[in-house]
Amino acid sequence: MLTLFTNRYQAYQPPQGVPVRITLGAPRFKLPYSLTHAVRELAPRRDYLSWPEPEFTKAYRASLDRLGPAWIAGRLKAIAAVENDHRLVLLCFEDLSKPDLWCHRRTFASWWKDSTGDEVRELSPMADQYEQGTLM
Template identity: 35%
Template sequence: MPKLYTSRFSNKELNTGEYTVVGVVRSMPRFPTKYRISGDIRQIAPPGYLWNENDRARFREPYFKHLEKTGYPVIGAIIQEYLNEGKDVVLCCYEDVRKPDEWCHRLVFAEWWYEKTGQKIEELPDPSPNPGEKQRKKEEKKREEQDSGYEQLSFMSDLYRTTYPHYNT
């Protein structure tokens, strides 16, 4: 039985051709894709007045109200048409939610869908390097250095200390 996922249009996993890719946006990608985009469910795209809302908690309630205007029966029927094609369906927009503190409407839609159906929508695994991983490793290294008492000094600060040992930096 086909599954429903969310993802971003730039996810390289979509290039496999194993998915029915469907936009949930107001504007489809202008960049070329190596996969076919089967359609767009504009009813899931957030309305313009929510575009600049960066607080997920403040976004949620008005977005849910927006979805309710169309309603689960209509949105569910549209999604079911794509699922009937026999492949897993991926609802796509643009944000890379792997970045720290990043979220988007597709994740909030997944919450709404779960409330309506009891079905969880997972984010499609993305094989590209995780942009949040580099930041996480950097913070982890800094914590380890602080815990060990080790301090990474630059060449210039070492040179300055050597040249002017009486100067306390």
């Protein structure tokens, strides 16, 4: 079993599940928790980070398609097995409570839902809504 959530580094809290870095770089600020795991393949490539959202989304989703849901699930399930916790929280930097912000973690969540049928809920406040995730 695998239960995925997304959040930002600054809003994550250990009871939410296992933190997993999905950014190219690690946070350069002190975290109040250990960040042991990273799946760098889920980070967007540097060459399209500055692209407008539609072009970024197309390129990022194509990158996820090349990896495929089975490969990604395998990587994530390996982390869940090591930690003995099916709840993984995929982390990046963006504060989605600010209007007009978007980020790759939510693009991943949308792609994952399209690919597997499984929801990936955001645990931090979002500008247009608040998605409350479960801690079970």
